Amino acid sequence: MTTIISIANLCKTYEGGHQALKQVNLDIEEGEILALLGPNGAGKTTMISVICGLVSPTSGTVTVGGFDIIENYRQTRSQIGLVPQELTLAAFDRVWDTLCFSRGLFGKKPDDAYLEQLLKDLSLWDKRNNELRTLSGGMRRRVLIAKALSHQPNILFLDEPTAGVDVELRKDMWRIVNRLRDSGVTIILTTHYIEEAEQIADRVGVINHGELLLVDDKVNLMRELGRKQLIIELKEPINNIPESMASYALELSADGHELIFTYDTQGNNTGITALLQALHSAGISMKDLNTTQSSLQDIFVNLVQAPR
Amino acid sequence: MNIQAVKVIYKYEMLRTWHTLFQSIASPVLSTALYFIVFGSAIGSRIQSVDGVTYGLFIVPGLMMLSILTQSVSNASFGIFFPKFTGTVYEVMSAPISFFEILLGYVGAAATKSLIIGTIILITASFFVELRIDHPIWMAMFLILTCVSFSLLGFIIGLWANNFEKLQVVPLLIITPLVFLGGTFYSVSMLPPLWQTITLFNPVLYLVSGFRWSFFEVSDVNVGISLGVILLFLAICSGIVWWMFKTGYRLKQ
Numbered sequence: 001m002t003t004i005i006s007i008a009n010l011c012k013t014y015e016g017g018h019q020a021l022k023q024v025n026l027d028i029e030e031g032e033i034l035a036l037l038g039p040n041g042a043g044k045t046t047m048i049s050v051i052c053g054l055v056s057p058t059s060g061t062v063t064v065g066g067f068d069i070i071e072n073y074r075q076t077r078s079q080i081g082l083v084p085q086e087l088t089l090a091a092f093d094r095v096w097d098t099l100c101f102s103r104g105l106f107g108k109k110p111d112d113a114y115l116e117q118l119l120k121d122l123s124l125w126d127k128r129n130n131e132l133r134t135l136s137g138g139m140r141r142r143v144l145i146a147k148a149l150s151h152q153p154n155i156l157f158l159d160e161p162t163a164g165v166d167v168e169l170r171k172d173m174w175r176i177v178n179r180l181r182d183s184g185v186t187i188i189l190t191t192h193y194i195e196e197a198e199q200i201a202d203r204v205g206v207i208n209h210g211e212l213l214l215v216d217d218k219v220n221l222m223r224e225l226g227r228k229q230l231i232i233e234l235k236e237p238i239n240n241i242p243e244s245m246a247s248y249a250l251e252l253s254a255d256g257h258e259l260i261f262t263y264d265t266q267g268n269n270t271g272i273t274a275l276l277q278a279l280h281s282a283g284i285s286m287k288d289l290n291t292t293q294s295s296l297q298d299i300f301v302n303l304v305q306a307p308r
Numbered sequence: 309m310n311i312q313a314v315k316v317i318y319k320y321e322m323l324r325t326w327h328t329l330f331q332s333i334a335s336p337v338l339s340t341a342l343y344f345i346v347f348g349s350a351i352g353s354r355i356q357s358v359d360g361v362t363y364g365l366f367i368v369p370g371l372m373m374l375s376i377l378t379q380s381v382s383n384a385s386f387g388i389f390f391p392k393f394t395g396t397v398y399e400v401m402s403a404p405i406s407f408f409e410i411l412l413g414y415v416g417a418a419a420t421k422s423l424i425i426g427t428i429i430l431i432t433a434s435f436f437v438e439l440r441i442d443h444p445i446w447m448a449m450f451l452i453l454t455c456v457s458f459s460l461l462g463f464i465i466g467l468w469a470n471n472f473e474k475l476q477v478v479p480l481l482i483i484t485p486l487v488f489l490g491g492t493f494y495s496v497s498m499l500p501p502l503w504q505t506i507t508l509f510n511p512v513l514y515l516v517s518g519f520r521w522s523f524f525e526v527s528d529v530n531v532g533i534s535l536g537v538i539l540l541f542l543a544i545c546s547g548i549v550w551w552m553f554k555t556g557y558r559l560k561q
Contacts, residue, residue, distance in 0.1 A: 054401050054402055055561050056560055073404065074310070074404040076404075077402060077403060077404040082398070082402050084395075088394060088395035088398060090390075090394060091394075092327075100316070101316050103312075103316075104312045104313055104316030105312075105313045105316055105317070105400060105403040105405060106312075106313070106403050107313055107403075107404055107405075109312060147399070
């Protein structure tokens with residue numbers, strides 16, 4: 001894998017003193033889908049804005065395809081397409097005209113065939129002569145994506161692409177994202193919807209208070225940070241956990257009907273067999289067994305809420 | 309150089325004019341016709357010729373300047389203010405385009421529109437008076453320099469303004485009085501001595517005077533000084549724009 005975007009020691013402090021990014025280091029691989037998770041105001045949009053040239057970094061460097069974003073801004077920006085969070089469109093422009101404008105801005109000569117295909121792929125072709133103000137919110141979101149793709153970028157930033165979007169369009173959007181990834185486009189998206197990151201991303205980064213708390217392969221992340229619990233339902237309630245089982249990470253439910261065993265999914269030896277044998281030896285009968293696994297949602301909540 | 313980007317910005321801005329074509333052309337034609345009826349015919353017929361030029365003819369350069377200055381400022385300021393206001397400016401700011409190219413697109417289009425309006429006024433005037441242009445090349449040069457420098461000023465105002473009120477305030481409270489008091493409808497020599505001195509601090513006086521000289525070799529100040537002042541004004545505006553872009557003023561955080 002080659003690194004396409006490299007962020008080193010990136011800091012951004014706004015004029016008012018708000019520190020939006022603190023020493024962020026991140027390498028983004030070519031062709032991957034990276035999801036950036038974080039609560040509102042975590043610094044996700046600032047990070048994207050710095051890479052795209054909308055916000056000046058206070059310190060640190062960013063390179064895109066080996067080019068510095070400030071010194072070689074023409075080379076870096078021409079590789080990037082940006083879909084902003086807000087539906088910022090000029091109300092009186094027509095769909096086709098606004099696409100031609102975007103393509104030209106990025107220095108590309110007109111290519112009607114490409115733009116036609118793009119509009120068809122985004123189900124916008126029959127709206128090409130409509131003024132943007134006549135389109136629904138979902139359609140405008142599609143137009144923003146079309147604008148970002150109008151100059152055939154190899155990196156696409158999607159800032160909260162599914163905020164306020166209905167289920168149908170959201171599914172459509174992920175189909176488009178998958179198709180783009182298949183064609184080799186690197187995609188960086190921010191989202192509040194953790195289940196989306198879980199479904200679509202290759203890697204997940206978690207940002208909070210301007211710090212990148214972690215970046216990891218999604219599967220690894222879920223395996224490493226995901227805890228599993230075995231819930232043992234007892235036939236008869238007990239008052240205390242027997243001393244012979246004190247070495248296990250056990251919790252007793254308030255009514256004494258359930259024993260909850262938390263274990264590491266990574267280890268080869270989870271200790272379940274030994275625990276069950278110990279239960280048997282202690283003369284405790286079981287009614288039922290249940291396991292639960294923490295989702296990305298739990299991992300995320302644990303991370304951003306952890307005392308720091 | 310990103311020629312495509314300059315082209316699309318220029319075309320976009322010109323199209324905006326095209327959409328309001330009637331208003332863009334009808335308004336200068338109508339106001340010029342009204343000025344000619346009021347000042348040229350009604351009042352002008354009772355005024356003696358000024359410096360050997362009939363009053364109707366005398367006001368033509370001033371009338372052109374009046375429209376060009378106000379139109380350049382309002383067009384260029386609106387052109388950049390509106391995308392900033394709606395947020396669509398993000399696209400221009402994230403494109404591989406230099407600040408000079410952005411300027412070329414926006415200011416170039418605003419200046420072109422002013423040039424067109426100036427030409428329309430000149431044509432309209434020709435229906436009311438018998439036109440005389442002694443130095444057409446100087447006339448064109450003054451016209452172009454004025455269009456460009458005041459479009460630059462408009463661009464600065466558009467960048468500076470963060471609400472509609474500020475956008476209106478400068479053209480209304482500064483440009484219009486300066487134009488009216490800059491010898492648009494009179495020769496400065498008609499004023500009492502004190503006001504003549506005060507008027508010398510009005511940059512518009514030099515524009516109108518130089519422009520009028522290119523028509524009938526009649527001027528309040530030397531044409532060389534007029535040229536010098538407009539070049540200085542152009543340089544100051546360019547300097548301010550350069551600083552604004554360099555610091556990302558009101559565009560980049």
